[in-house]
Amino acid sequence: MKKLVAIIALFIGSSLMAQSAKPTIAVANPNVEGLSLTPTLAAKLMQLELIKLNKFSVYDEFDMAEIIKDSPEYSNACYGLSCLSKMGQALKVDYIVSGSFNGLGNKIAISLKWIDIKTGTIHKSMVREFDNQEHEIQRMVEILLKEMNDVPVDKVLADRLKFNNELITSNNVGRVNNSGPRVGYAVMVGDLNEYAMRPTDQGGLDIFPGMSMIGYQVEKQYVGTENFSALFEGIFNISGLEQGQFIPSITLLNGFRFGKAGWELAFGPGFGLKKTSNGFFDKDNAFGKGNDTYFSNSDWNEYANSRYSADKDSTYYDEYGNFQRPTIDQISGGSIGYSENYDSRGTVKINTTFLFAFGRTFNAGALNIPVNVFYSSSRGGGLTGVSVGFNVINDKQNINPKPL
Known part of the structure; x- marks a missing residue:
């Protein structure tokens, strides 16, 4: 029994000696700029992480209260080596720690210095830059103090908080608002070419199959770096004014710009209006109005009434003498049928297209001059052309603005 008591007493004594052998350390209020964090709270976080290291006997604010109360200079703006050394001597500690916490745009820089009170020199110091995640300040302090004391750091945690000084970063990437x-000018191809050149009495436009385009582009970058930009573009366009036409359209594009030269690739849907009718083309002049004459359904009805109703003895009259207008299918023996075609006399419908564009933006100071070639594809035809514009870099904002 006496032996057991002796062992317990020896263990307790060893523990007390180990505890008393730990170096004493105090934390002075650090300098804090550009953050909502207060110096007092920053000091408490440092105290907490030092205690968790279990390598020091850490003075808390109550241990330091009497000294700080008698010497107000220790509670505010005590950042220099001389002031910190005097504070450590007054507290009778082995070391004192202080530093600075700075919010610098999209990063947080934390600098800590460790003062050896006996020698009055900086025992160790370290600076680290972290991603601007202020709610993770305590973990940043943990990483820094562990590194200063050669304690292993969780790599996943360190990687998540480190500042990535890369081309594309995950936080507060600047974006540019360019509009102009x-x-x-575009040339019509396919069915649109035929529609443009078709006479107006056949539902065509009777114009040259090319037309000017004038519009306005609204542009927003949702990812932006020096060498790459991802863009959302909206283009409001009116075509054909010089030929007496008014053809409005809206195009929504997703664009990518590469390199300092400003090469760009964009694609996206377009929306406009069109007029169509059901009809057919008389490719072989079977009805005497010329090759490729367009007959809409109403054109055919008018033609058939005029052509086939004159002969009262024809098979197109029933037994009661009523004229039964023949269909184009009956007349052609099934070789000709109706299809939907562009017709300026027809029904208004929504027209959908898909646009591909490639070009380059030339820069002159804040002035951007985009030059693009494009192809706008629709069912049976499309537009191919070139567009030129200009816009000025109006403003820059943060993609992830910090809440007020």
Whole structure:
């Protein structure tokens, strides 16, 4: 029994000696700028993380209260080596720690210095830059203090909080708002080419199959760096004014710019209006109005009434003498049928297209001059052309603005 008591007493004594052998350390209020964190709270976080290291006997604010109360200079703006050394001597500690916490745009820089009170020199110091995640300040302090004391750091945690000085970063990437006018010229291809050149009495436009384009582009970057930008673009356009036409359209594009030269690739849907009718083309002049004459359904009805109703003895009259207008299918023996075609006399419908564009933006100071070639594809035809514009870099904002 006496032996057991002796062992317990020896263990307790060893523990007390180990505890008393730990170096004593105090934390002075650090300098804090550009953050909502207060110096007092920053000091408490440092005290907490030092205690968790279990390598020091850490003075808390109550241990330090009497000294700080008698010497107000220790509670505010005590950042220099001389002031910190005097504070450590007054507290009778082995070391004192202080530093600075600075919010610098999209990063937080934390600098800590460790003063050896006996020698009056800086025992160790370290600076680390972290991603601007102020709610993770305590973990940043943990990482820094562990590194200063050669304690292993959780790599996943360190990687998540480190400041990535890369081309594309995950936080507060700047974006540019560029908007401006656009002018261009496009040539119609496919069915649109035929529609443009078709006579107006057949539902065509009777114009040259090319037209000017004038509009306005609204542009927003949602990812932006020096060498890459991802853009959302909206283009409001009116075409054909010089030929007496008014053809409005809206195009929504997703664009990518590469390199300092400003090469750009964009694609997206377009929306406009069109007029169509059901009809057919007389490719072989079977009805005497010329090759490729367009007959809408109403055109055919008018033609059939005129052509086939004159002969009262024809098979197109029933037994009661009523004229039964023949269909184009009956007349052609099934070789000709109706299809939907562009027709300026027809029904208004929504027209959808898909646009591909490639070009380059030339820069002159804050002035951007985009030059693009494009192809706008729709069912049976499309537009191919070039557009030129200009816009000025109006403003820059943060993608992830910090809440007020």
